[in-house]
Amino acid sequence: MSYPQELRYTKDHEWVKLEGDVATIGITEFAQGELGDIVYVEVETIGKPLGAGDVFGTVEAVKTVSDLFLPVAGTITELNDALASAPELVNNDPYGKGWMIKMKVDNPAEVEGLLDAAGYESVVG
Secondary structure, three states, X not given: OOOOOOOEEOOOOEEEEEEOOEEEEEEXXXXXXXXXXXXXXXXXXXXXXXXXXXXXXXXXXXXXXXXXXXXXXXXXXXXXXXXXXXXXXXXXXXOOOOOXXXXXXXXXXXXXXXXXXXXXXXXXX
16 A cells, blocks of 8 residues: 655545645545445535534445545635546545545644654554
C-alpha cells in the first residue's frame, strides 16, 4: 500500500493535503481497498462550517455505505465534480484524481496534529 509522505492522515482513513489554508481531502488507499468498488460519493455539506470529526458525507460501495469524517474544522468549498460520473476514480487514484472535497481550514496548525505517513501505516498495519 502507498501512503504519500507529503500528506497527513486520520485514524478514520482520510488523507489531507494542505496548501495555505485550503485542504484537499480524500480517503486512503487502505480505505478504498476495504470498501471495494466505489459506486457513489455524496457530500451535502458544501458551504457549511463543520468541526473536526463531523460527518461531511458518505461513500457508497457495492456492499456498504460508509460515513466520511472531516479531519479538521472548517468549511467545505468544493466537491470533486468528476466523481459524479466516475466514482471509480476513488479506487483507481485515491491520492490524485479521486480526491473528494476541498475546504477552507479554520486553523491550518490542526493539520500538523494529524498522523504522518509512518503513523498512519502503524495504525493500519
